[in-house]
Amino acid sequence: xxxxxxxxxxxxxxxxxxxxxxxxxxxxxxxxxxxxxxxxxxxxxxxxxxxxxxxxxxxxxxxxxxxxxxxxxxxxxxxxxxxxxxxxxxxxxxxxxxxxxxxxxxxxxxxxxxxxxxxxxxxxxxxxxxxxxxxxxxxxxxxxxxxxxxxxxxxxxxxxxxxxxxxxxxxxxxxxxxxxxxxxxxxxxxxxxxxxxxxxxxxxxxxxxxxxxxx
Numbered sequence: 001x002x003x004x005x006x007x008x009x010x011x012x013x014x015x016x017x018x019x020x021x022x023x024x025x026x027x028x029x030x031x032x033x034x035x036x037x038x039x040x041x042x043x044x045x046x047x048x049x050x051x052x053x054x055x056x057x058x059x060x061x062x063x064x065x066x067x068x069x070x071x072x073x074x075x076x077x078x079x080x081x082x083x084x085x086x087x088x089x090x091x092x093x094x095x096x097x098x099x100x101x102x103x104x105x106x107x108x109x110x111x112x113x114x115x116x117x118x119x120x121x122x123x124x125x126x127x128x129x130x131x132x133x134x135x136x137x138x139x140x141x142x143x144x145x146x147x148x149x150x151x152x153x154x155x156x157x158x159x160x161x162x163x164x165x166x167x168x169x170x171x172x173x174x175x176x177x178x179x180x181x182x183x184x185x186x187x188x189x190x191x192x193x194x195x196x197x198x199x200x201x202x203x204x205x206x207x208x209x210x211x212x213x214x215x
Contacts, residue, residue, distance in 0.1 A: 006118075010072070011038045011049040012102055012110040014064045019181040020051040020071040020092040021168040022119075030086035032060065034108030039078065039086060047075045050096060050114065053182050063110050068098045069186045072116070092168075094118065095185065117188065125163040125191045133194050134159055136201040137170050143205065144175065167193045176200055 013028070013035065020026050030039055042049050050070045057064030073090035080086055095117040102112040137159065160166045171184040171193070180200065187193040 006116045007099065008114060008116065009111055010096065010114045011042060011105075012052050012066055012070070012112055013038070013049055013073070014052050014054045014057070014059065014066045014110065016054050016059050017178050018051065019053050019171075019178055019185055020073060020090075021172045021185060022071060022092045022094055023165055023168050024092045024172045026051065026073060026090045026092065028088050028090060030088060031084075032108075034105075036084070036086060037107040038105075038109040039075070039088065042075060043078065048072050048093070049075075050112070051090075051092070053178055063102070063104050063108070066098070066102055066110065066112075067182055069095065069182070070098075070114075071095055071185065119164050120190075123163050123190050125194065129191065129194055129198070130163060130166070133166070133170065133198050133201070136198060136205070137173075140201050140205055141173065163190050163194065167197065170194075170197045170201075174200055174204070176204065 018026065030036055038049065049072070051073045052066035052070035054064040055067050071092045072094045074093050075088055075090050077089040078086060079088070096114040097117060098112045098114050100113045102110045105111055160169055167184075167190055171181060174181065174184075174197070184193055184196060187196060
């Protein structure tokens with residue numbers, strides 16, 4: 001195991017379309033009994049569970065098969081609705097990798113043995129790559145905001161200066177297939193992740209300015 005990794009058992013929340021990245025927020029609606037139990041258990045421990053993209057299966061019904069890499073989600077707010085549902089707000093914290101197959105608890109939700117994957121303490125990324133990614137993403141973001149009518153393109157939030165945070169911000173903002181976002185999450189080296197994002201941004205730009213609709 002690489003130095004600095006930590007092993008633990010983590011409850012899993014599989015999703016069909018969502019890939020969570022560190023530092024990004026994720027609101028969730030909880031209505032299945034198994035996940036109500038899971039959230040209750042997390043509330044009395046450390047407020048953490050793992051968000052994973054579904055490899056096969058679905059969100060509702062029989063437990064799905066998750067991807068092997070996900071992101072821990074920390075609960076920052078839990079609102080209980082009178083009909084029994086919950087609305088929770090989470091924030092992504094740390095990538096993790098399953099070290100064995102997920103297993104089903106008696107209550108119906110999944111848990112797995114995982115190793116947490118901390119970020120490197122020092123990161124060196126080519127300055128030209130960062131500059132190109134930032135410039136390409138700025139154009140992409142302006143095109144998206146203009147196309148969707150979500151607001152004034154010039155009011156887009158400022159991008160992080162830290163390469164790791166920048167890579168996650170861009171990954172979470174791309175309107176691409178969830179499997180492509182999953183590959184970005186699985187990429188451990190920051191420079192490689194940014195390079196992949198630059199390729200995706202260049203590919204997606206014609207779609208945001210041409211006669212195409214977002215999907």
